[in-house]
Structures are given as C-alpha cells and as structure tokens.
Amino acid sequence: MDRGVAHALNAVGKNHDVQADDLYPVPRSFRLLGGTARVSEVETRIDASIPPQGYRLTFAPDGIRLVAADEAGARYGRMRADEVIERAGPEIPALEIDDAPDFAVRAFMLDISRDRVPTMAKIGRAHV
Numbered sequence: 001m002d003r004g005v006a007h008a009l010n011a012v013g014k015n016h017d018v019q020a021d022d023l024y025p026v027p028r029s030f031r032l033l034g035g036t037a038r039v040s041e042v043e044t045r046i047d048a049s050i051p052p053q054g055y056r057l058t059f060a061p062d063g064i065r066l067v068a069a070d071e072a073g074a075r076y077g078r079m080r081a082d083e084v085i086e087r088a089g090p091e092i093p094a095l096e097i098d099d100a101p102d103f104a105v106r107a108f109m110l111d112i113s114r115d116r117v118p119t120m121a122k123i124g125r126a127h128v
Contacts, residue, residue, distance in 0.1 A: 023083065024122070029098035035061055037092040042066050042081050044074055054100025057081055059092050069100070 023030075037059035043066065050056065050069035055077030058065045064081060068074035080097060110118070 023080075023087075027080070027097045027099040029096075031096045033058075033060065033094035033096060035094040037061060037094045038063055039085060039090060039092060040064055042078060044068065044078070046070065046074070051100040052104065053106070054098070055080070057084075057097040057099075059084065059095050061094060073100070 038061055040063040042064045045067055047067045052069050053072040055066060055068040055073040057077050057080055066077040068077050
C-alpha cells in the first residue's frame with residue numbers, strides 16, 4: 001500500500017472512524033480536502049477521459065459527486081460511496097477518491113498459504 005494513502009486513511013480514521021483496512025480494496029488515490037462533507041444523493045455523470053471502469057468520487061460540503069468512465073465505473077464508485085458513508089456516518093470528511101483497475105478483468109486471488117486466512121466479512125467486501 002502506498003504510504004501516502006495509508007497515512008491519509010489513518011488520519012481520517014482518527015477523527016471520523018474510517019480505517020485503512022475498512023476501504024477495500026485500497027483506492028489508487030485518496031486526498032483529504034479539509035472540512036466536512038454533506039451526506040446527500042450521489043450526483044453521477046460519465047466522463048470518457050477517466051480510465052475504463054474508473055471513477056472520481058468527491059465528498060464535498062455541497063454534496064457527493066461521482067464522475068465515472070462508464071457504467072462499471074459508476075457501479076464501483078457508488079459501492080465505494082456506500083462504504084465510506086457506512087464507515088464514517090454523518091461526519092464524513094471532505095475528500096476525493098480516484099480509482100481504476102490495473103487490468104480489464106477484475107479478480108480476487110485467495111492464497112491462504114502466503115497470507116492470513118481472511119474472514120467471510122473481508123471476502124464479502126471484495127466487490128468482484
């Protein structure tokens with residue numbers, strides 16, 4: 001995990017009950033904007049300049065905005081928005097998340113011989 005992303009996620013966790021391990025998978029980019037965001041319906045639009053299946057999710061004082069490359073990106077962005085709202089509750093920090101897959105086919109490799117055995121809750125949050 002990128003040290004900057006881990007630091008930002010942990011900083012949010014101290015004040016708003018969002019921990020790095022709770023955002024799964026860890027997004028490509030996570031940036032705190034300062035202040036608190038207002039929980040609202042997610043305003044969604046499509047922008048072809050974003051990589052396939054990618055999205056930019058912004059939690060701002062005036063609401064939540066999702067810009068996605070396509071319908072798949074919009075779906076993943078909405079899932080991430082739900083995840084952040086669930087973890088942070090009504091006090092969501094103003095932040096921006098950019099994410100896109102490294103490969104066209106999303107997958108999940110479960111190799112318990114090289115890592116800890118994940119819980120069913122962790123596997124259920126894999127979103128693949």
